[in-house]
Amino acid sequence: MSSPIALKRSKQGNHYYFWVGVFFFIVISVVLSLYFSALQIDYTWRWYRIPKYFAYQEQVEIKAEIDGEALSILKKGEVSVVQVKGLEGTESYTVPEGALEIEEGDTIFYGDVLATYKKWRVGILLEGLWLTLKVSIIAIVFGILIGLFTGLARISSNPALKWSAITYIEMIRGSPLLVQIFIWYFVLGTLINNILTKHGIGQIPPLWFGVAALAGFTGAYVAEMVRAGIQSIHRGQTEAARSLGMTYVKSMRYVILPQALRRILPPLSGQFISLIKDSSLLGIIAIRELTKATREVVTTSLQPFELWFVCALLYLVLTFSLSMLLQYLERRQLAV
Amino acid sequence: MIDVKNISKTFISHSTEVKALVNVTARIDPGEVVVVLGPSGSGKSTFIRCLNYLNVADEGSIIIDGIDILDPKTDINKVRAEVGMVFQSFNLFPHKTVLENVTIAPIVVRKKPKEEAIKKGMALLDKVGIQEKADVYPDQLSGGQQQRVAIARALAMEPKIMLFDEPTSALDPEMVGEVLDVMKNLAREGMTMVVVTHEMGFAREVADRVIFMDEGAVVEVGTPEHFFKNPTHERTKLFLSQIL
Numbered sequence: 001m002s003s004p005i006a007l008k009r010s011k012q013g014n015h016y017y018f019w020v021g022v023f024f025f026i027v028i029s030v031v032l033s034l035y036f037s038a039l040q041i042d043y044t045w046r047w048y049r050i051p052k053y054f055a056y057q058e059q060v061e062i063k064a065e066i067d068g069e070a071l072s073i074l075k076k077g078e079v080s081v082v083q084v085k086g087l088e089g090t091e092s093y094t095v096p097e098g099a100l101e102i103e104e105g106d107t108i109f110y111g112d113v114l115a116t117y118k119k120w121r122v123g124i125l126l127e128g129l130w131l132t133l134k135v136s137i138i139a140i141v142f143g144i145l146i147g148l149f150t151g152l153a154r155i156s157s158n159p160a161l162k163w164s165a166i167t168y169i170e171m172i173r174g175s176p177l178l179v180q181i182f183i184w185y186f187v188l189g190t191l192i193n194n195i196l197t198k199h200g201i202g203q204i205p206p207l208w209f210g211v212a213a214l215a216g217f218t219g220a221y222v223a224e225m226v227r228a229g230i231q232s233i234h235r236g237q238t239e240a241a242r243s244l245g246m247t248y249v250k251s252m253r254y255v256i257l258p259q260a261l262r263r264i265l266p267p268l269s270g271q272f273i274s275l276i277k278d279s280s281l282l283g284i285i286a287i288r289e290l291t292k293a294t295r296e297v298v299t300t301s302l303q304p305f306e307l308w309f310v311c312a313l314l315y316l317v318l319t320f321s322l323s324m325l326l327q328y329l330e331r332r333q334l335a336v
Numbered sequence: 337m338i339d340v341k342n343i344s345k346t347f348i349s350h351s352t353e354v355k356a357l358v359n360v361t362a363r364i365d366p367g368e369v370v371v372v373l374g375p376s377g378s379g380k381s382t383f384i385r386c387l388n389y390l391n392v393a394d395e396g397s398i399i400i401d402g403i404d405i406l407d408p409k410t411d412i413n414k415v416r417a418e419v420g421m422v423f424q425s426f427n428l429f430p431h432k433t434v435l436e437n438v439t440i441a442p443i444v445v446r447k448k449p450k451e452e453a454i455k456k457g458m459a460l461l462d463k464v465g466i467q468e469k470a471d472v473y474p475d476q477l478s479g480g481q482q483q484r485v486a487i488a489r490a491l492a493m494e495p496k497i498m499l500f501d502e503p504t505s506a507l508d509p510e511m512v513g514e515v516l517d518v519m520k521n522l523a524r525e526g527m528t529m530v531v532v533t534h535e536m537g538f539a540r541e542v543a544d545r546v547i548f549m550d551e552g553a554v555v556e557v558g559t560p561e562h563f564f565k566n567p568t569h570e571r572t573k574l575f576l577s578q579i580l
Contacts, residue, residue: 239390240427244441245417254444258431
C-alpha cells in the first residue's frame with residue numbers, strides 16, 4: 001500500500017503549493033485579460049444595473065376616477081380608506097399607509113393622484129429562471145415515466161412493444177433536439193391546435209410542446225439507461241423472485257427495478273443536467289425561459305457582457321443544485 | 337407429490353444442440369427426501385429447475401400436487417408459491433434487510449398482514465439460527481449465513497415442497513455444515529425435499545432415495561444403502577469410485 005502514502009507526500013511538498021499557485025494565477029489572468037480587453041473597446045461594466053432584472057420597485061399611482069371632494073380619510077390598521085364625494089355619488093379607494101398625497105377636504109379632479117407607493121416586482125431574469133426550472137422539472141418527471149415504460153418495453157419479448165421502443169429510441173437519438181423542438185411546435189403543434197380549434201377547444205400554449213420535446217428526448221436516453229440497468233442485475237435475482245411466486249410485474253417492482261434504479265442514478269443525473277441546459281433551446285419557440293429572457297434584456301440594456309455571465313451563472317446554480325441533490329440521494333442509498 | 341414423466345430438454349446455443357435432459361422419469365412422494373447425484377453436466381440442475389418452471393421442459397409431463405405445470409392454462413405463479421427453491425448462489429435481495437428478504441414474498445404474494453409476516457419471519461430466522469442478523473443487509477453476512485437466510489426466505493411461503501439446487505457448492509468448506517444441519521432438521525420435520533448436491537454424506541444420512549443421473553438421463557434410482565453399497569450400473573460404480 002505505497003500509493004496512498006506517495007499521494008499524501010506530494011501534497012505536502014513545495015511542488016504542490018507551486019502548482020496551486022499556478023492554478024490561481026491562471027484564473028486571475030483570465031479574468032484580468034477579459035477585463036483589460038473590455039477596456040480596449042471602451043466597454044463600461046455596469047454590474048449595479050443587473051439586480052433590477054431580478055427584482056425592482058415599481059411606482060404605483062392610485063388615481064381618482066371622478067371629480068369631487070375628499071370627504072373622509074379613515075385609517076384602518078395598515079391601510080387608509082379615502083372617500084371621494086362627487087356629483088354622481090361617492091367612490092372609495094383603499095391605499096397603503098403613508099402613501100397618501102391628499103388631505104381631507106381637498107378638491108379632487110378626475111385623474112388626480114391620490115396616493116403613490118412603491119411595490120416590489122419580479123424581474124425578467126428571475127421569471128426566466130423560474131420558467132426554466134418549471135419546464136425542466138416537468139420534463140424530468142415525464143422523461144422518467146417515458147423512459148421507465150420504454151426501457152421495459154425495449155426488453156419485452158412482445159414484438160409490438162419491443163419494436164416500438166427501438167423505433168422511438170433510435171429516432172429520438174438520431175436527430176437533433178433543435179429539429180425535434182421545431183417538429184413538436186411547427187408540425188405537431190399546428191396539427192393539434194388546428195384540430196382543437198375546429199372542435200372549439202382552446203389552444204395548447206407553446207410551453208407544453210417545448211416540455212413534450214424535452215421529455216420525449218430525455219425519455220429515449222433514460223429508456224436505454226433503464227434497459228442497461230435492468231440487464232445489469234444478475235439473472236438469479238429474477239429467478240429467486242419468480243421462484244417465490246412473484247409475477248413478472250411484482251418481481252420488477254420489488255426486486256429488479258429498485259436495484260437497477262440505484263445503479264443508474266449517476267448517468268441519470270448527467271442526463272437531467274443536460275436537460276436543464278437543453279431547455280435553453282426552447283427560446284426559439286417563443287418560450288421566455290432564462291436564455292430568451294437574457295437575450296431580451298441584452299437587446300434593451302446593451303449590457304451583454306454582464307448579462308451573459310449572469311445567465312451562465314444561473315444555469316450553473318441550477319445544475320449544481322441538481323447534481324448535489326442526486327449525489328445526496330446516491331449517498332443515502334449507499335449508506336443503507 | 338411430484339410426478340415427472342418422460343421429460344426432455346434441449347438447449348440451443350450458437351446453433352449447437354445440447355441435450356440436457358433425455359426422457360427423464362421420476363416420482364417424489366410426500367415427505368420424501370430425494371437426493372439427485374451425478375457428475376457436472378449430467379442435467380441434475382436442469383432437472384430440478386424444470387420442476388418449478390425456471391427451465392421449461394420441451395416434452396413430457398410434470399405433475400406437482402395434482403397440477404400439470406406444463407399445461408399452458410396453469411398459473412405457474414400459484415405453483416411456484418407452493419414450491420420453495422434454494423439456489424447455489426443464494427440470490428438474496430441485496431437492497432433488502434435479512435428480515436425483509438424473508439417477509440417480502442408472503443406480503444406481496446400471499447398478501448399477509450405485515451405484522452404477521454414479520455412474526456413468522458423472525459420465527460424462521462430463529463429456526464435457521466440467525467435471528468440476531470434480522471436488520472442486517474445480506475452483503476454483511478457470511479456465505480453460510482446467507483444460504484440459511486435463503487432457506488428461511490423459501491420457507492416463509494410455507495411451501496409443500498423444497499427444491500435445493502447445489503445449496504452448499506458456493507460455500508467455504510467450514511460453512512457447509514451449518515447449512516446441511518438446517519436441511520437435516522427440515523427433513524426430520526417431514527418436508528418433501530429434492531436436493532441436488534455433491535455432499536455424499538448428506539445423501540447417505542438423510543436421503544430416502546437417491547437418483548443418479550448422467551448425460552441427461554436417469555441411470556439409477558434406489559435407497560442410499562443400495563446406491564452406495566451395491567450399485568448395479570457400471571456408470572454408477574465409476575462415479576462412486578471417483579468421488580469416494
